[in-house]
Amino acid sequence: MNVQPMVALSGVTKTFTKGNVTALREIDLQIGPGEFVSLIGPSGCGKSTLLRLIGDLTPPTAGTVTVNGKPAPQARADHDYGMVFQDSVLFDWRTVEKNVALPLELLGWDRAKRKARVEEMLRLVELQGFGGHHPWQLSGGMQMRVAIARALSFEPSLLLMDEPFGALDEMTRERLNIELLEIWRRTESTVVFVTHSISEAVFLSTRVVVMSPRPGRIAGMVDIDLPQPRTADTREEPRFFELVTEVRELLRGVGADEHGSVLAEVSE
Amino acid sequence: MTVVAEPTRRGTVVRTIRTRAAEWIPAIVVFCLAIVAWQLIIDVFHIQKFLLPKPLAIVKAFWNERGTLWSAGWLTLKEALVGFGIGCGLAIASAVLLARFRRVSGALMPVAIAANAIPIIAFSPIFDAWFDPLSIWPRAATAAVLCFFPVFVNTLRGLTSVRPAQVELMRSYAAGEIDIFRRVRVPTALPFVFAALKVATVLAMIGAIVADYFGTFGSLGIAIKNAVSLFDFETAWAAILIASILGVALYVAVSLAERIALQWDPTRQERGSA
Amino acid sequence: MTQAATASPALARPSLSPALRRGGIRAATTLVTFAALCGLYELYHWVWASAGWTWPFPVNDTTLPHLWTIAKALGRPSGYQGPLLIVLLLHHAWFTAKEALAGFALGAVTGFVLAVALVHSRLAQRALLPYIVASQTIPILAIAPMVVVWLKSGWQSVAVIAAYLTFFPVTINVLRGLQSAEARAHELMRSYAASRWQVLWRLRVPASLPYLFTALKISATASVVGAIIGELPSSIQSGLGGAIINFNQYYSLQPENLWATNVVAALLGVAFFLAVVLAEKLVVRRAPEHLA
Numbered sequence: 001m002n003v004q005p006m007v008a009l010s011g012v013t014k015t016f017t018k019g020n021v022t023a024l025r026e027i028d029l030q031i032g033p034g035e036f037v038s039l040i041g042p043s044g045c046g047k048s049t050l051l052r053l054i055g056d057l058t059p060p061t062a063g064t065v066t067v068n069g070k071p072a073p074q075a076r077a078d079h080d081y082g083m084v085f086q087d088s089v090l091f092d093w094r095t096v097e098k099n100v101a102l103p104l105e106l107l108g109w110d111r112a113k114r115k116a117r118v119e120e121m122l123r124l125v126e127l128q129g130f131g132g133h134h135p136w137q138l139s140g141g142m143q144m145r146v147a148i149a150r151a152l153s154f155e156p157s158l159l160l161m162d163e164p165f166g167a168l169d170e171m172t173r174e175r176l177n178i179e180l181l182e183i184w185r186r187t188e189s190t191v192v193f194v195t196h197s198i199s200e201a202v203f204l205s206t207r208v209v210v211m212s213p214r215p216g217r218i219a220g221m222v223d224i225d226l227p228q229p230r231t232a233d234t235r236e237e238p239r240f241f242e243l244v245t246e247v248r249e250l251l252r253g254v255g256a257d258e259h260g261s262v263l264a265e266v267s268e
Numbered sequence: 269m270t271v272v273a274e275p276t277r278r279g280t281v282v283r284t285i286r287t288r289a290a291e292w293i294p295a296i297v298v299f300c301l302a303i304v305a306w307q308l309i310i311d312v313f314h315i316q317k318f319l320l321p322k323p324l325a326i327v328k329a330f331w332n333e334r335g336t337l338w339s340a341g342w343l344t345l346k347e348a349l350v351g352f353g354i355g356c357g358l359a360i361a362s363a364v365l366l367a368r369f370r371r372v373s374g375a376l377m378p379v380a381i382a383a384n385a386i387p388i389i390a391f392s393p394i395f396d397a398w399f400d401p402l403s404i405w406p407r408a409a410t411a412a413v414l415c416f417f418p419v420f421v422n423t424l425r426g427l428t429s430v431r432p433a434q435v436e437l438m439r440s441y442a443a444g445e446i447d448i449f450r451r452v453r454v455p456t457a458l459p460f461v462f463a464a465l466k467v468a469t470v471l472a473m474i475g476a477i478v479a480d481y482f483g484t485f486g487s488l489g490i491a492i493k494n495a496v497s498l499f500d501f502e503t504a505w506a507a508i509l510i511a512s513i514l515g516v517a518l519y520v521a522v523s524l525a526e527r528i529a530l531q532w533d534p535t536r537q538e539r540g541s542a
Numbered sequence: 543m544t545q546a547a548t549a550s551p552a553l554a555r556p557s558l559s560p561a562l563r564r565g566g567i568r569a570a571t572t573l574v575t576f577a578a579l580c581g582l583y584e585l586y587h588w589v590w591a592s593a594g595w596t597w598p599f600p601v602n603d604t605t606l607p608h609l610w611t612i613a614k615a616l617g618r619p620s621g622y623q624g625p626l627l628i629v630l631l632l633h634h635a636w637f638t639a640k641e642a643l644a645g646f647a648l649g650a651v652t653g654f655v656l657a658v659a660l661v662h663s664r665l666a667q668r669a670l671l672p673y674i675v676a677s678q679t680i681p682i683l684a685i686a687p688m689v690v691v692w693l694k695s696g697w698q699s700v701a702v703i704a705a706y707l708t709f710f711p712v713t714i715n716v717l718r719g720l721q722s723a724e725a726r727a728h729e730l731m732r733s734y735a736a737s738r739w740q741v742l743w744r745l746r747v748p749a750s751l752p753y754l755f756t757a758l759k760i761s762a763t764a765s766v767v768g769a770i771i772g773e774l775p776s777s778i779q780s781g782l783g784g785a786i787i788n789f790n791q792y793y794s795l796q797p798e799n800l801w802a803t804n805v806v807a808a809l810l811g812v813a814f815f816l817a818v819v820l821a822e823k824l825v826v827r828r829a830p831e832h833l834a
Contacts, residue, residue, distance in 0.1 A: 057729050076735050083733040089726045092828050093748045102744070106734050134827065294669035375575040378812070385763040385811020387770040387783075389683075390804045393790040397797070398599035470679050477681040481774075492684045501688075508684045515679030 004069055006158055006190040007031040007054055012063035014049055014216075023049045025215035027063070033157070036184060036191045038201035038208045040247070046216025047194045048162055054192060055083055055160050068157060079107065081158035082151030086166045088143040090135040090150075096122070097131035100150045107154060121149040124183060141172040148180070152187060159184075159191045166196060174232070177203055181230055198251070202243045203230060210250040220250045321502045326509070329502035337491060337503075341510045344476050344488040347404045348518070351411020352472040356465060359416045363423035367453070373424055384417045392479050407487070411475035415468040419461070426460030427453050455532075462526040469518035477511055580609055607798045612805070615798040627799065631785065631806040638781040639810055641697050642769035645704020646814070649761060652705060653712025654754070660713075661720040661746065662738070678710050682768065687775040695776040703772030708761040715757035719750025755822040762814035770807060782807050 012027040024046040031037050039047040052058045053065050056072035067075035075081065082103075090099045097118050104114045122128045125145040135143055144164055151159060165173045177200060184191055195201050201208045205224050212219040224243055226234055234240055303323050310322050321329075330337065366373040388410055399405035430453050438448045480489025488511050495504035587608065590601035599605060616628040624630065656674070660667050686703050693699040723745050731741045773783030782803060789800040 052729075055733055057732055076733065079735060081733070083730065085726050085730070087726065089724070089730050091727070091745070091748065093751070093826075103734050105744070106736050106740055136828075291668055294665055295672045298669045298673070371571075372575075375571045378572045379576055379579060381763065381815055382808045382812045385766055385815070386804050386808045387767040387786075389771060389774070390786050390800070390807060393793045393800060394605075394797075397605050397793065473679060474681050478683045478771075481683055489681070489683070492681075496684075496687055504684070508680055511681055511684070512676060512679040516676050519675070519679070 003032060005030040005066075006033045006035070006068060007192065008064075008066040009050075009053070010064050010066075012050075012053060012060045012065060014046070014053060014058070015061045022215035024053075025217050027216075027218060029209065029218060031190060031192060033190050034188060035207060036181075036193065036205045038193045038195055038205040039211060040195055040198065040201045040208060041211030041216075041219070041251070042213055044213035044216070045211040046213070047211050049216065050211075051160050051162050051192060051194050054158075055081060075158075079103070079154055080156055081160055082154070082156040084144075084147050084151045084159070084161045084164045086163040088135070088147035088164075090143055090146055092135060094134075095131065096127065096133050096135065096138070096146050099135065099146055100153055102150060103154050117153055118149075121153050124152070124186070125149045125179070139172075140168050141176060144168065144176065145179070148183065152183070152189075155187070157189055159189050161191065161193045163194050163196060165200070173197075173200065174235075178231065180204065181228075185229065198244055198247050199235070202226075202240060202247060203235060208247055210247060219253065222246050222250065321505055325502045326505045329500070330506040330509070333503050333506065337488075337507055337510055340488045340491045340507070341514060343404075344407075344473070344480075344511065345514050347407040347476040347479075347487065348411050348472040348514075350404060351408040351475060352415055352468060352518075354408065355412030355415030355472070356419045356468055358412070359419035360423050360461065363420050363427060367424060367427040370428070377421075380417055380420065388414055388475055388478055389481055392481065395479070407476045407479040410479035411472040414471040414475040418467050418471070419464040422460045422464035423457060426457030429460070430456045459530060462522065462530065465522050466519055466526070469522050470515050473511060473515040473518065584609060604794060604797050607801055612798045612801045615796070615802050620799070627802060631782075631803060634780065634782045634785045634803075635806050635810045638766070638769050638773070638783070639814075641700040641772070641781065642704050642765045642810075642814065644697065644701035645768055645772075646708055646761060646765035648701055649705035649708025649765065650712050650758060653709040653757070653761075654716055656709070656713045657716035657720060657750075658742065660717055667717075674710065674713060677706075682706060682771055683774070686772055689772075690775045695778070697778075699776060700769055700772035700778065700781075704765045704768030707764040707768035711757040711760040711764070712754070715753045716750050719753025720746040722753065723749040751826050752828060755818065755826060758818045758822075759815055762818045763811040766807065766811040766814055782810070 007030070009027050009029045012024060013022070014024040015022045027050065029050075039050060041047050049058070053060055054067060054072065056065070056067075056076040059073075065072040068078075068080045070078070070080075090096075091102070094102070100118045100121055101114045104117060109117070118131065119128070122131055125148055127142060127145055127149065130138065130142070135146070138146070147164070165176055168176065180191075181204060191204075193201075193204060195204075202222075202224055203226075208222045208224060209218055210220045210222070211217065222243065226237070226239060226243070306320075306323055310320060363373075366376070391410055391413060392406065395406035395409045399409065434452050434456075435448060438452055443451070476487070477489040477492070480487055480493065488507055491507045492504050492511075495501070495507060583606075587601055587606050595601070603611070616626070616631075618627055619625065620627040620630045625633075660670065682703060685706070686699075689702055690699045693702060720742075727745055727749075728741070731745055736744070770781065770783040770786070773781045774787065778784055779788075785803045786800065786807075789796070789803055793800055
């Protein structure tokens with residue numbers, strides 16, 4: 001990689017309960033700027049832990065995590081990334097506008113700047129006009145869009161997403177997938193995306209990283225060479241199915257180390 | 269992120285006892301420091317004894333008067349326990365009855381709130397007129413009235429906060445109302461009930477003592493009142509401390525019962541002792 | 543790439559009239575229930591008095607005055623050429639209300655500050671919570687004379703006594719509220735590198751508001767009770783406490799006066815409670831199912 005990687009993990013190990021549980025062992029991974037990388041694997045493979053290590057929400061037990069050329073804690077202090085969780089974690093007591101403005105408030109932006117940026121973000125996720133609503137008045141898909149708007153409000157170069165669409169129905173999911181790719185293109189950011197769904201991983205990513213559990217490690221990677229921009233039709237192309245199969249085979253290989261039934265936890 | 273759950277091993281029992289005991293150390297440290305500071309402040313600032321007696325003086329008074337204080341404490345404890353039993357029993361029974369009729373219990377809430385706003389001392393003369401002022405009943409009744417409201421409200425809330433999905437599951441097993449009550453509503457309500465019972469223990473003691481204000485009987489409240497009128501503040505404080513210790517003891521007793529009854533509840537977290 | 547919006551903008555502002563209608567229905571049911579209870583009371587009186595039963599206690603006009611006697615007493619002068627009882631009681635109630643309000647404010651602020659201090663230190667919680675809980679086991683009536691001695695008789699000591707009863711529910715509930723935000727929300731704030739102060743004011747405190755108001759509802763009535771109790775050792779005549787002492791002395795002659803005083807005391811407590819409920823409606827905007 002000639003360009004400096006956006007995310008670099010080197011020899012990263014993470015254990016819990018005083019060494020009894022090894023979530024991740026000796027992870028080496030580099031993610032270049034502008035990539036869309038999905039992390040996929042059965043439960044217990046450490047993909048969410050890996051995401052949290054990148055975000056400095058938990059420190060590594062060994063190894064180094066570098067984000068945007070700095071150590072992870074520095075990147076967090078410099079607000080280099082935005083994070084989206086599976087349940088949108090919107091604040092009940094704030095309107096949609098104020099939810100999106102939250103990081104901007106913390107950064108000390110003045111009111112006029114905040115208002116302008118919030119409007120811009122709501123337009124980006126196609127929720128203009130809903131600024132005055134409260135989260136509970138919106139559907140699950142809309143809440144997730146608000147969460148994405150919030151994560152991007154201060155224009156981070158990196159987006160960390162932990163199964164953001166996991167709680168939504170399939171049709172909303174597919175729609176939001178296309179929207180997310182559009183946003184990714186427009187903001188020219190890097191995305192690290194954790195998911196349980198093979199087809200989602202293949203559809204969204206430039207590269208799929210397959211992980212295996214006990215201890216968590218990278219089992220393999222698949223470069224996704226599907227053309228951009230990807231549309232609803234992309235899901236029906238032969239190459240799409242080939243890639244899905246390739247990922248599935250990798251996962252099955254991962255699953256076969258255990259009792260084979262582990263594969264049941266990863267869905268289509 | 270998943271962390272594999274491990275079964276508890278035998279050695280962990282000793283470890284949990286030790287960690288539990290260790291949790292109390294900060295409180296004990298504070299207690300010792302407070303006593304020392306208390307003694308020092310009185311000496312340094314020459315605070316007169318009618319404002320705040322020295323801890324040692326209180327202990328001495330405690331020892332000298334232990335006969336009267338002990339029997340007074342015992343009597344007050346009895347009154348409080350009787351009141352606690354009656355008040356909580358009635359409260360739970362009413363809540364169980366009213367849980368079926370959501371409208372009625374909703375309508376009664378404001379009335380209960382209003383009744384709860386009447387200061388307990390206002391009940392004393394009325395109870396003295398109702399029951400023999402020389403018996404335990406006026407004080408037990410005061411304690412019962414104080415216990416009733418929190419236990420009633422919380423039991424009701426617990427019984428009605430059952431998740432509908434659980435009731436539906438039981439119905440799918442063709443379970444009758446009584447079965448649903450026993451197997452779903454009661455376990456759901458228990459944490460609420462115990463929380464209220466803990467509050468009620470303290471209220472019962474206070475009710476019993478406050479009720480003495482208008483009485484002439486040989487219990488803790490009278491002991492305090494008499495000591496204060498004689499400017500014997502050491503004895504007064506000794507009596508107050510006994511009242512407090514008894515209240516805490518009742519609270520701890522109910523907490524222990526709660527711990528045994530609710531061993532299955534994962535939402536109970538150790539946060540200090542409250 | 544357009545989607546049909548699933549939430550119409552019309553939902554943005556809940557309209558006023560359904561809320562008023564619900565409030566009206568609630569008030570009506572309360573009045574009906576109250577009337578029914580009054581009916582039950584008189585029925586009990588009539589049945590027990592006629593049958594001459596003495597359990598749990600004998601029923602006559604002294605132990606259980608008729609409701610209309612109480613009502614009539616309110617309309618009669620309270621003493622020689624004195625004002626009507628109801629007027630007198632309202633004056634007393636106003637006096638007590640001011641003390642109770644001061645105590646309520648003091649107790650609420652103390653409780654809140656204490657909770658904020660405790661939430662930031664597990665150690666402080668373990669060290670201090672047992673004593674905070676134990677403080678409520680000390681009978682307030684016993685402490686009251688000492689408070690009066692320390693602070694000199696007057697409304698200040700009454701307010702302190704009222705605050706003593708008020709601060710505890712606030713402390714416990716606000717502590718719980720400050721800890722109630724989900725772990726993910728804390729992770730989100732961490733991802734923003736938010737400072738402790740920012741986490742406190744932008745996450746913990748807003749999350750704790752429903753809990754705060756639950757406590758304030760309890761404290762509302764507790765502050766009234768505390769104020770009345772506080773007046774007793776201060777020998778303050780002008781409040782409801784003084785009225786209770788006074789009418790207690792003449793209970794056997796005119797029991798209805800004491801009962802009338804109790805009714806007024808209850809109404810004062812309810813008024814405080816309703817004020818808190820109103821404040822809650824204005825301040826707390828939450829998903830309807832999340833209100834404590």
